[in-house]
Amino acid sequence: MILVFGKTGQVARELARSEGVTCLDRAAADLADLAACAAAIRSHRPAAVINAAAFTAVDAAEEREAEATVINGTSPGAMARDCAALGIPFVQISTDYVFDGSGDTPWQPGDATGPLGAYGRSKLAGEQAVAGAGGTWAVLRTSWVVSAHGNNFVKTMLRLGAERDALTVVADQIGGPTPARDIAAACLKMVKTLATEPDKRGIYHFAGAPDVSWAAFARAIMAEGGRDCTITDILSRDYPTPAARPANSRLDCSGFEAAFDMTRPDWRDGLAAILKDLGEA
Structure with missing residues (x-):
């Protein structure tokens, strides 16, 4: 059995579709309670653990950084130590926000980090x-997560596209929209591979292809979803937010592809599947 921390998030809901997966919600294991997380791991005696739970409110993290750091920082470290003690693989989902978003070259896993805000930190x-916990661990950095669940860019654009005939969307942030279903598949492949090939521990990148701007992604959503809504490009400075977003979220995924024999998912296929799930196709 694979134990997943998280139950209502986008990736956790996709992981729950798989056999042999047990997902824990906050009532079963509050990430702010390290003892509860440790107890959950030891009581379930899993073959591996995936942490798909996180403090994901990027703007709110600017005011609640201490809380975000416990949930996104301290707790995963404690989980990883518990897994190391039990001799089982642990996979942590991370983000492109650990980088400063400079340049236009896809980020390599070993590149210097430089978060712009509290969430990334x-x-x-x-x-x-x-990484400091030892044992058999892996970190999967991903970007622009979308699905038929929860709050995400696809669902927001579909809603606004039905309400308005025109929108302005940021065009100077570039990245890879990544379907949660594909992230779930990647995490499962990682823990199963790490169980027999622990030397593949480390940090990996996994994001949808091709890289695109938010504005171009919005146009694709409107077209695929049958929304008659015109998208006009704007710059990030024209849409200020409490937390700065990285302009360059391109991720080099070649290391992941080689290690786990999975290719980057085409987000256009993922978008079609999401619309089908939502009854929009």
């Missing part, structure tokens, strides 16, 4: 804690 703290 909290997730980087988690990466460092997991």
